[in-house]
Amino acid sequence: xxxxxxxxxxxxRTYFTVDEGLVKAVDGVSFDLHKGETLGIVxxxxxxxxxxxxxxxxxxxxxxxxxAGGQVLFHGKDLLTLPQAEIRQxxxxxxxxxxxxxxxxxxxxxxxxxxxxxxxVLHQKLDKDAAKQKxxxxxxxxxxxxxxxxxxxxxxxxxxxxxxxxMIAMSLSCNPEILIADEPTSALDVTIQAQILEIMxxxxxxxxxxxxxxxxxxxxxxxxxxxxCVMYAGxxxxxxxxxxxxxxxxxxxxxxxxxSVPRLDMENSQxxxxxxxxxxxxxxxxxxxxxxxxxxxxxxxxxKKYPTxxxxxxxxAVSCWLYSGAKDE
Amino acid sequence: xxxxxxxxxxxxxxxxxPVKSGFLSKEKNYIYAVDGVDFSIKRGETLGLVGxxxxxxSTTARAISQLYKPTGGEVFLKGKDLMKASASELMEAxxxxxxxxxxxxxxxxxxxxxGDIIAEPIRIFQKRGLVNMGKxxxxxxxxxxxxxxxxxxxxxxxxxxxxxxxxxxRIGIARALALQPELILCDEPVSALDVSIQSQxxxxxxxxxxxxxxxxxxxxxxxxxxxxxxxxxxVMYLGLIVEISGxxxxxxxxxxxxxxxxxxAAPIPDPxxxxxxxxxxxxxxxxxxxxQRPGCYFYDRCSKxxxxxxxxxxxxxETEDGHQVACFLYHKPE
Numbered sequence: 304x305x306x307x308x309x310x311x312x313x314x315x316r317t318y319f320t321v322d323e324g325l326v327k328a329v330d331g332v333s334f335d336l337h338k339g340e341t342l343g344i345v346x347x348x349x350x351x352x353x354x355x356x357x358x359x360x361x362x363x364x365x366x367x368x369x370x371a372g373g374q375v376l377f378h379g380k381d382l383l384t385l386p387q388a389e390i391r392q393x394x395x396x397x398x399x400x401x402x403x404x405x406x407x408x409x410x411x412x413x414x415x416x417x418x419x420x421x422x423x424v425l426h427q428k429l430d431k432d433a434a435k436q437k438x439x440x441x442x443x444x445x446x447x448x449x450x451x452x453x454x455x456x457x458x459x460x461x462x463x464x465x466x467x468x469x470m471i472a473m474s475l476s477c478n479p480e481i482l483i484a485d486e487p488t489s490a491l492d493v494t495i496q497a498q499i500l501e502i503m504x505x506x507x508x509x510x511x512x513x514x515x516x517x518x519x520x521x522x523x524x525x526x527x528x529x530x531x532c533v534m535y536a537g538x539x540x541x542x543x544x545x546x547x548x549x550x551x552x553x554x555x556x557x558x559x560x561x562x563s564v565p566r567l568d569m570e571n572s573q574x575x576x577x578x579x580x581x582x583x584x585x586x587x588x589x590x591x592x593x594x595x596x597x598x599x600x601x602x603x604x605x606x607k608k609y610p611t612x613x614x615x616x617x618x619x620a621v622s623c624w625l626y627s628g629a630k631d632e
Numbered sequence: 633x634x635x636x637x638x639x640x641x642x643x644x645x646x647x648x649x650p651v652k653s654g655f656l657s658k659e660k661n662y663i664y665a666v667d668g669v670d671f672s673i674k675r676g677e678t679l680g681l682v683g684x685x686x687x688x689x690s691t692t693a694r695a696i697s698q699l700y701k702p703t704g705g706e707v708f709l710k711g712k713d714l715m716k717a718s719a720s721e722l723m724e725a726x727x728x729x730x731x732x733x734x735x736x737x738x739x740x741x742x743x744x745x746x747g748d749i750i751a752e753p754i755r756i757f758q759k760r761g762l763v764n765m766g767k768x769x770x771x772x773x774x775x776x777x778x779x780x781x782x783x784x785x786x787x788x789x790x791x792x793x794x795x796x797x798x799x800x801x802r803i804g805i806a807r808a809l810a811l812q813p814e815l816i817l818c819d820e821p822v823s824a825l826d827v828s829i830q831s832q833x834x835x836x837x838x839x840x841x842x843x844x845x846x847x848x849x850x851x852x853x854x855x856x857x858x859x860x861x862x863x864x865x866x867v868m869y870l871g872l873i874v875e876i877s878g879x880x881x882x883x884x885x886x887x888x889x890x891x892x893x894x895x896x897a898a899p900i901p902d903p904x905x906x907x908x909x910x911x912x913x914x915x916x917x918x919x920x921x922x923x924q925r926p927g928c929y930f931y932d933r934c935s936k937x938x939x940x941x942x943x944x945x946x947x948x949x950e951t952e953d954g955h956q957v958a959c960f961l962y963h964k965p966e
Contacts, residue, residue: 347826348797423792439750456950462917490682492853494914497897501913519827522899526906546903564901565860573839575860579794 309480310511311409317351317358320366324587326356330537331373336481341514343528343545347522347582351537352517354481359515360369360398361390363534371492377481390456396426401475405466409458415442416454418449419473426477437476445472446502464495468502475506482507484528485517502529502585525549529620533557536583536593538609543619556599578614582624600625639815640696641672645705647688647695651922653715664921665691667871668705670948675814678841678848680862680879682702682894684918688871689851690734696849698722699729709815727757734820736800740792746803748790750774763811777806782837789816790934798829805836809844818850818876822857834861855898859883867891869923870929873948877955887957891935928959928963940965 317329327353330524336342344352355551357363359375361382375382377398382390396602401508410418419438423429429437435454435474442450445468458466467487474482488496504527507514516527524531524545533541541554553556564574580597592598595605604624613626672681695702698714706915709725717725730753740749751774757763758770765773769833772924775785781802792800793810800845801821807814809893818837834857834915852858858865862879867888875888887891893912900906914933927936927942934941945963950957957963 347828368701420861429860464917475772492918494684495854495891496899497911497913500899501911521827521901522911523904525901525903525908526899549903558935561901562825563828565831565834565856566900566902567859567898568897568900568905569900573833575835577835578828579832581798582826582828 306333307338309338310379311374311376312336312355312359313374313376315355315358315375316371317354317368318371321367321586324602326585327537327588328368328585329358329493330588332534332537332539333373333629334539334542336513336515337545338480338542339508339511339513340530341410341504341516341528343524344517345519345524345531346534349536349585350534350583352534353485355534356515356517360394360400360483361385362394364474373428374404392426395422395474395479396421396477397479398481398483399477399479401467401482401484401487403471403489405463406458408470409466410571411458412590414455414457415461415469419454419469419476422473422605423476441472441476443470444471444506446498447472454531457515463491464565466500467491467495467499471499471506475512476606481513481515483515483517486519487556488514488523489518489520496523514617521561524549533560536585536588538593538622539620540594540621540623541621543549544617545619553615553626554592554623555600555625559597561597592622607624637674638672639675639677640825641706641708641712642692642707643706644695645669645692645695645707647691647700648701651966659923661817663873664924666695666702667921667924669868669871669873670673671876672875673815673847673849676841676845677848677849677864679866680858680865681849681851682853682858683868684853686767686918686921687868688868688921689853690819691702691852692835692868693819697726697729699731699912723757723760723856724762727762727811728809728813729817730817731817731819732801732804732808732821735806735824736797737792737824739804740800742792745789745791746778746783746795747771748906749772749792749803750777750788750794750806750810755866770897773810774806777809781806781809782832794913796829798825798833799831800889801825801829802836805840806834809840811837812844814845818848820851820853821854829855832915837849837861855883855905856957857896869895870918872929872958873956874930874958875955876948881953881955885955887951887962888930888959889936889961890930893935915948936961 315329315332319328320325332355348350370383370385396470423434423437439450439454447453447468447510488499528545531545532539535556552561559578565575578597583593590609592605592610595601610622610624611627612620612622614620646668648662648664651661651663657868672735683689696707714725735910751770754765754770776783783802822833850861859879865879865882866873869890875891886895893914896912916933928946931937931941940960944959946958948956949963950956
């Protein structure tokens with residue numbers, strides 16, 4: 304990990320208009336991604352993790368979606384305003400993606416070879432034979448046995464774990480600078496998850512790829528990520544180096560989240576902590592802290608205004624009135 | 633162990649599903665989803681059943697409740713063999729044995745209100761004269777149950793789609809409690825829930841167990857969840873149980889190579905611990921349960937395999953320290 308920032312997300316806002324009102328799926332998200340860094344985004348369902356990343360690569364269906372504000376700077380270019388032709392040059396080439404479900408993200412009618420070669424030929428100016436060689440090499444790196452044979456098979460002939468390896472091989476075949484992995488192991492069993500995470504970690508380290516890893520599993524984040532963003536109801540509530548956040552979480556939501564996961568390595572004879580209440584309905588959210596109905600430390604101001612972001616050493620940032628109240632009022 | 637303490641005793645339970653083969657071929661193929669499983673659950677105990685997808689956890693639960701007609705074996709609930717029970721005996725037994733399912737979206741009828749969903753078991757048993765509860769009493773019971781599982785009684789006229797995932801799972805739990813069963817078969821009841829909701833539901837299961845003296849068969853694939861909720865844990869692989877032991881003991885001292893690998897593969901939410909861990913990464917995928925193998929089912933992926941493992945299948949046997957393990961590392965082949 305170096306200090307060179309390759310992707311800058313500034314105050315990103317993605318809204319969806321639905322029958323019931325306006326859904327602010329992502330509402331003012333900012334973070335920097337450095338070269339070679341692995342950044343984790345955790346949060347519960349509906350917190351805006353996936354929408355953040357779909358916005359980055361401009362894959363939000365519009366309408367009903369709408370980018371309501373913000374910038375995504377990649378080498379100084381704003382990806383949000385780039386014409387389609389140009390963003391296509393970046394997508395799958397400089398920035399590539401792995402999705403949760405490897406069955407629906409591979410085309411079931413096409414051989415793996417066809418799908419991999421298509422990407423490589425398009426972005427790397429190689430001819431078909433060279434592209435196939437490259438594809439086989441990538442499959443081998445991703446740990447697929449007998450890649451020369453397997454490459455001419457169809458996706459259904461691969462198991463779930465193997466399909467995810469194909470996805471990894473495919474997404475890294477153009478040496479991207481950024482890999483966005485959206486819940487890459489959530490559909491897999493633990494033993495397969497361990498294999499896939501290891502392959503991902505090893506390959507991205509070797510190729511120097513920066514990774515944005517979206518997951519709901521704190522365990523996966525703890526093992527994989529350098530930095531961490533915790534999302535709640537469309538905003539990042541806490542951001543900072545993973546080990547520091549786990550050791551000393553500041554936001555009440557982060558604290559609750561870490562305490563409410565049962566641990567394998569500890570005697571849990573006492574009761575598990577749980578955050579009370581339900582995640583908020585994100586339709587027409589009022590401009591208060593969305594966590595306050597569930598927060599043990601809620602104060603009056605939390606009901607009135609969304610907290611400003613307080614910055615701490617080591618690049619930590621927390622959006623909570625516990626930390627920013629004193630400075631502003 | 634005193635016999636009367638046993639609430640559920642499962643012996644050599646087998647569930648084979650026939651699969652279609654070619655239309656002229658005489659050979660019949662089977663999926664051996666559960667292939668000879670033995671375990672028992674004491675009254676008031678929680679037995680955790682853990683394993684990867686396709687290892688037969690859910691099939692085991694469904695075969696116990698006779699939702700599938702098992703291929704072979706015996707299932708004793710309070711001493712009565714459910715496999716041989718008549719339809720009316722089975723009905724009576726079901727009063728004592730309810731299920732909570734994984735997907736709170738698919739397991740609730742979208743056209744019934746939550747109150748009706750919870751009252752349905754009572755109404756069915758009422759119709760057959762197995763429960764004596766009038767309309768008012770049923771209503772009152774439904775309201776009590778809703779409050780007990782953490783739902784307001786005013787929600788009883790709402791439909792499932794008006795609830796969040798966690799609330800729906802609470803409805804499913806209230807429905808399972810409606811007939812005051814002794815045994816609840818929980819089939820991955822928290823895997824579809826978010827972390828913060830998962831811990832609420834886990835605590836609810838624990839509280840209900842204490843309050844009503846419930847016995848659980850608790851299925852999950854998350855090892856940490858199983859550790860938190862269970863007294864004893866059974867680890868399944870490819871339709872067989874490979875290890876059973878006390879929950880604390882299993883995690884401290886796993887014996888079967890598969891259990892060891894499974895435990896080491898599970899991520900721990902602590903970067904410091906993660907940085908120091910050494911993983912046993914298993915090679916390959918779980919094989920398909922479409923044939924019976926002569927040897928140990930874990931043979932292909934095992935790091936400690938021996939020659940004998942290929943030709944003989946180890947039986948589940950007790951070791952000195954109270955574990956039951958099916959592995960030749962711990963007992964000699966016959």
